[in-house]
Amino acid sequence: MSDSVNAGLSAGTIATQAARMRAATRAVMAQFFVNGAAFAAWGVQIPDIKSRFGLSDFVLSFAMLVVAGGAIVAMGTIGRWATRVGSARALTISGVAYAVAVGLVPLMPGYAVLLGLLLVLGMAMAGFDVTMNVQAAAVEAQGGRPIMSTLHGMFSVGGMAGAGLGGLAALAALPPWVYPAGIALMALAAIAIGRPHLIDDAPGRRDATARENAPAQDDAASGKRRQASAALWVLGFFAFLGLICEGAMYDWASVYLRDVTHAAPQLASYGYAAFSTGMACGRFAADPLRRRIGDSRTLAASAWMGFAGITLAVCLPEPAWTLAGLLLMGLGVANLMPFFFLAGARLPGLRPAQGVAAIARWAYTGMLLGPAIIGGITHHANLRVALMIVAAIMGLIAAVGIRQVSRIGR
Template sequence: MTSTLSADLRSARLATRLQFLAFGFITGSWGAHVPSAKAHYGLSEAQLSVALLAAALGAVACLLKAGAIVQWLGPRRVVQLAGTTACGVLASVLLPSSGQGAPLAMLPLLLLLGVFGAATALFDVAINAEGSLLETRGGLKVMSGFHGMWSLGAMGGAGVGGLLLKAQVPPLWQLAGACAVAWGVILAAAPRMLAEHPPAEHGEGGPRRWTALLVLLGLLAAAGLVAEGAIYDWSVLWITQDLQQTQSVGAAGYAAFAGAMALARFGGDWLRTHISAPRLLAGSGLLAAAAMSLALLSHSAWVAVPALAVVGAGLANVVPILFMAASRAPGVAPAAGIAAVSSLGYLGFVAGPPLIGGVAHASSLTGGMAVLVVASLVLAWGARRLPR
């Protein structure tokens, strides 16, 4: 019985690593093509921020019930449904459309990104619920490593996108191919995930009340996602526009951030074992703030690209720390705790894109990216209130 359970856990861990990898690959592919969508639809920076806001709103709306959905269907079924939806929608974002630049031209993009945000948020909760249960059952810290696979996938998606852009492969073909690969991995890995999860402690799959711990974790997650979102949504455009580099160089900066984050997350389980969560979170925030400040003040791509890698290392373990704490919140099922904290955390994505776009419209995108520095300092300040 024990050997069978161990074999099942090992198989589920591999399947979950692949799910995180596929999810990261989708995210990285989209991040590399935010400028492609901007050009395809003829959007200004303000309009692009609205489009990115639609994805965040779709995510937040879905997160209100994500815990209950994951608890009802189980992570295995959810990743199949949500993964299929996310891949299908993203592959359609750059399909030919008429009236680029006209007010109504944004409507298809807004709808697509809204559904994309909802599907990816549901997928995110499902794989994190799976990861938290695997860490609890196996007695081995694995969550940071799972998130490392996500970052590795994001680096791969952005890196491949940059190479294909340099080779002048049409962006539509790139996104379609990336989504086909990710979808195949998702469907192949899903049957090896855990068959059952513990039942929800509450009938609705969520907490009866918001505790101070969930609110704290959610607000810190919001700060962390503002910082990450600034890189994923704006870094390529910042490098190409304000630093006057090619889109392939912008994708390289994005890939450097994601690659360093992946490496730091693969060592994150060791760090979480030997360093208390408050100290690790505080150090992470300070490192990210210092590196991004250097990148913004240098006005040089030679400094910005490696600095983004340091930012990635700094932010690497923020989400694993907060999500594991959420999965162990008293009186809440793991999926519900993660969904609750994610719902507040995704407010960072809701507030981040229009805030950065507004600052960029008023001054420059370099000024808008300074929001990342502020968010990282908030993480460092709030870390001392995190339970050990």
């Protein structure tokens, strides 16, 4: 009798845990979706900002630099803050700030005030990005099944949906504040509804007990910090390289298709579309692959596919081959950051929020510098040579980086 009761209780507990993890997965998925939509809402507003304030390209690029700079600066404190208050609470606070900032952009009365808001936007964007990845890593770890790449795929879907809604708003000639306000309200609703289902990882009594016993653990802690520091440099370096490649593709794929392959003007924009389509498909396909062949093999296959894609585009600079290469490149690059964030959450001697924030800082820097590096090389040589260097970087990641990253946290 007791055995059957225990079995019933055990089955009930398992069912309750499974339901809780499904709810947590849906909640985090919603955060990724609205993050992508909000990011698109910011991007869609850039041309309006330029015309409203009469900005030159140089002054406009400074506004975009403020957003990126705010994100990079915030990375230094987000990990510690999220560790102290818990990633669920930090995600909620930063997500609300991000949504409100996006909604306020068209209401700014002057360029100087706009720059102040964009600084806040960049910081909130970084906080939301880091904490949702910490939550994603926690849900994957507790749920016992791969979901990280699928969640990043939802970010891509959110970006496409946000951009599509922006286009519809422009066609309908709505007032400029309506579209970003709608995206902001959607994000706030997703954050409010999802908050009760997020995993609470705030410090508890065990952390207080650990602090009381800290003197007896100093030597072990010191060793773990040294191990974490070495692993962080390795992981951060390859995250930096990976985002140089990704950022370069976003900004230069269409230019390459137009100027190097001499594609027709109406075809040139398909370069960005091919890369973005590859990114979305690669992310949704990765988690089933991880379940079948494991993380390391999936990541290695992705990296080599990216290398093959950009090499194809460089070696055969014709529109059809280049589009195929950009699609392959998107499929390959798609899963670098999801895996790097997972590895960051597993860094020995660091809390997940601190590890993810540190990797995100390297990644944001690569994303910021990548297009500029490619532009500089293009100025002194040409775009084809610049993308040859991107191919070499992808080859380095595939041949060396994947093995190093796969060892972290094992």
